[in-house]
Amino acid sequence: MKTEFALSKARDYTSYDREHKFGLSEHYYGENIDHKLEESIQKVLNNLNVFMESDRNEKVQHYFKNTKSVYVESPREKDFEGMKLNLSSLPTLKQVNVMAAPDFGVVFSDNKYLILDRKTGQEKMDTDGVSEQLKIYALKLILKSNINIENADIEVYEIYLPSLHQVGGKIEKADIDGIIKKLEEDVEFQKQFLVDSDIIKNQPLTPSHFPRTKSEKKCAICTFRYVCEKLKAFE
Ligand code: SF4
Numbered sequence: 001m002k003t004e005f006a007l008s009k010a011r012d013y014t015s016y017d018r019e020h021k022f023g024l025s026e027h028y029y030g031e032n033i034d035h036k037l038e039e040s041i042q043k044v045l046n047n048l049n050v051f052m053e054s055d056r057n058e059k060v061q062h063y064f065k066n067t068k069s070v071y072v073e074s075p076r077e078k079d080f081e082g083m084k085l086n087l088s089s090l091p092t093l094k095q096v097n098v099m100a101a102p103d104f105g106v107v108f109s110d111n112k113y114l115i116l117d118r119k120t121g122q123e124k125m126d127t128d129g130v131s132e133q134l135k136i137y138a139l140k141l142i143l144k145s146n147i148n149i150e151n152a153d154i155e156v157y158e159i160y161l162p163s164l165h166q167v168g169g170k171i172e173k174a175d176i177d178g179i180i181k182k183l184e185e186d187v188e189f190q191k192q193f194l195v196d197s198d199i200i201k202n203q204p205l206t207p208s209h210f211p212r213t214k215s216e217k218k219c220a221i222c223t224f225r226y227v228c229e230k231l232k233a234f235e
Pocket of ligand 1: 212213218219220222223224225228229
């Protein structure tokens with residue numbers, strides 16, 4: 001983390017260098033965040049220690065030795081092709097590109113699966129229900145492995161660190177039908193931004209179609225705030 005932080009801090013943000021893409025937006029904006037580095041390192045170490053000493057780690061070790069296969073996402077080498085959902089069998093969505101990759105997956109057998117996603121941000125207050133993100137992961141698995149959800153046992157959980165609190169459950173057919181419907185609705189909603197609902201004719205619409213948020217809080221941490229401000233001169 002210290003090496004990457006130093007690289008980010010020393011980077012020249014005034015020119016584009018395709019070989020050096022990594023950089024923190026705070027450094028791009030010239031903010032001094034040196035004091036936050038140690039705090040972030042301690043947070044990561046604490047999360048790791050909590051996980052290593054937990055029953056959950058024992059379970060993970062067990063999965064590696066005793067299950068058919070285990071998937072672990074590599075955050076440093078994003079496989080963008082592998083992240084795509086194969087939506088070709090869904091006529092209303094086959095032209096849409098949806099990308100998703102969980103942190104961890106286990107195949108116990110041809111009809112028993114487990115998907116885990118670790119979270120380090122603010123915990124959800126609700127304690128039940130499967131998030132849309134987890135449903136997308138389940139949909140991806142179903143489409144990829146041609147699974148009949150009515151005969152399969154797919155469990156999905158978000159695991160919060162450091163509390164190890166988990167939110168999720170078993171995926172039902174209604175979850176999959178619901179997330180497909182949600183994707184279809186989202187696509188319909190986005191079509192209103194196309195000229196004559198035609199992708200080919202699509203041209204950028206005037207800025208009035210994309211009003212800026214009035215939330216200063218959102219703008220303060222938005223990575224586009226520099227460009228956003230500059231664009232005002234052309235409106
Ligand atoms: S700075 Fe970001 S959040 Fe704020 S209006 Fe511009 S794009 Fe939206």
